[in-house]
Amino acid sequence: MSKIMPLSGFPEWLPAQRIVEQRFLERIQRTFELYGFASLDTRAVEPLDQLLRKGETSKEVYVLRRLQADPNDASDASLGLHFDLTVPFARFVLENAGKLHFPFRRYQIQKVWRGERPAAGRYREFIQADIDIVDRDTLPAHYEAELPLVIGDALAGLPVPKATILVNNRKVLQGFYTGAGIEDAEAVMRVLDKLDKIGPAGVTAELAALGVAESQAKLCLALAEISAHDASFVDEVGKLGVSDPLLEEGLAELAAVVEAANEHSPGLCRAELKIARGLDYYTGTVYETQLAGLERYGSLCSGGRYDNLAESGNDRFPGVGLSIGVSRLLGALFGENAVTASRSVPTVVVVAVAAEEDRRAADRIAATLRSRGIATEVSPNAAKFGKQIRFAERRGIPYVWFPGQDGAGDTVKDIRSGDQVEAAAGQWNPPSSDLHPAVEGTFN
The missing domain is CATH 3.30.930.10 (Bira Bifunctional Protein; Domain 2)
Incomplete structure (x- = not known):
């Protein structure tokens, strides 16, 4: 290759x-x-005579030609991709x-x-x-x-x-x-x-x-x-x-x-x-x-x-x-x-998976969180929890959700601070500042 x-x-x-x-x-x-x-x-193409009304030269225009065009049909050659939005708007x-x-x-x-x-x-x-x-x-x-x-x-x-x-x-x-x-x-x-x-x-x-x-x-x-x-x-x-x-x-x-x-x-x-x-x-x-x-x-x-x-x-x-x-x-x-951006994905929380047989339960938790507008992923594999936390950390995802085991309640961990609290998928809400990736700039 x-x-x-x-x-x-x-x-x-x-x-x-x-x-x-x-x-x-x-x-x-x-x-x-x-x-x-x-x-x-507006459409992506305009007639060439319209595109050139602003004084640009034909060298600045990408001319449209079909790959399987009829060599005897020059109609496509009269079209070009628009190089600004003013000319299409005027038309x-x-x-x-x-x-x-x-x-x-x-x-x-x-x-x-x-x-x-x-x-x-x-x-x-x-x-x-x-x-x-x-x-x-x-x-x-x-x-x-x-x-x-x-x-x-x-x-x-x-x-x-x-x-x-x-x-x-x-x-x-x-x-x-x-x-x-x-x-x-x-x-x-x-x-x-x-x-x-x-x-x-x-x-x-x-x-x-x-x-x-x-x-x-x-x-x-x-x-x-x-x-x-x-x-x-x-x-x-x-x-x-x-x-x-x-x-x-x-x-x-x-x-x-x-x-x-x-x-x-x-x-x-x-x-x-x-x-x-x-x-x-x-x-x-x-x-x-x-x-x-x-x-x-x-x-x-x-x-x-x-x-x-x-x-x-x-x-x-x-x-x-x-x-x-x-x-x-x-x-x-x-x-x-x-x-x-504060993170590279829109995800707010990753639901951890203790064992592959628990994945469907994790999916149900994720579905409940998503229904309430909280972007959620399920961990890609049932690795050690430390690896699942690092998976979230590398992508900037702020929270990891741990389904309760043996009758215990679920917990959610803020992996930035280390705070971990009990939570229910139908009620828990992250701070509004965490719901979407923040744009961070030198000029804020």
Whole structure:
């Protein structure tokens, strides 16, 4: 048999890590629902022409082909696995607009597939948790201020470092560049989006290649340096001496986002005017999220306002959305050994077996405990009790149940403390903290 080799970019968590993932997903889902988002689960494949609407290249899409496909039938080649959840959601809205009530708030937690080079925190198969709000024809800007609050609450309930959502507004960039006399604002935006990678000198050189004057490039870099946790960035932009109606509109919308976040959770959002987000379809607020101490993993939750993604003919559904890269977040935490589960199985108690002829009695005890919501296993063999205790201990199971012998009552032992007490399967309850594995993290 050939040696088994892992596939790069396709994470498979160990049982304790999987428990952590499940707890994270439960918390995220619960928070989304507290804010009134309804759940969707869309198909895994989309037509290629739809997938490429966001500006990605075909190299990033896994094309779907049947193993036994007819070589003369190219229909399957026009389908690809979705690499995010926004494009499928936009398609879903267009197809089901007559059945939905607007504004429509939805969340999706699904796997996606992306054909990129695997690296730390970057995978080819991963879970995303998305929220979006769409409306028909127009979408009020206050939704752009609401979404960071949802994400802030979701992350605040998890054992992760402090989150800071960095926000900007594409109208600020578009209006500023136009006001500075730059003709191709979109091209400049793409260059500035690479500032952290290529530095000011690299940005200046690329802008010069686009025909941007040195004085204009200095203004662009000065704008990119502005950062604030409050609305003071508006005055800082004003000092640069550039004016444009779109710029003023964007500054007002951005200030509303930062101020709402500060009222809800001080320090949650920071205006960062160098953020452009490279995707072509953003038209308003854009978001990137950093976790303190994990900045090298990049943004773990991103998104923005889009006005033109979900449109067909006269039908137009502007939206705003944010996506938590759940697998990326977990990969970063696991890589830092920063989070784990208190045990690798959901089991609360193991019922010991004194002899194989007693197994059916042990099964009945386990069934009674399970009927009361207590996760229970029966010992796999009738070994010495010390070995059965070690079996539980190795897996982090906190209790071992000993059926009574010769008319004696049952007892249950907390193998952590050594305390052993009499108990009846129909009445005994462990502490609520032991009912489910706890997620333990450095950042609790």
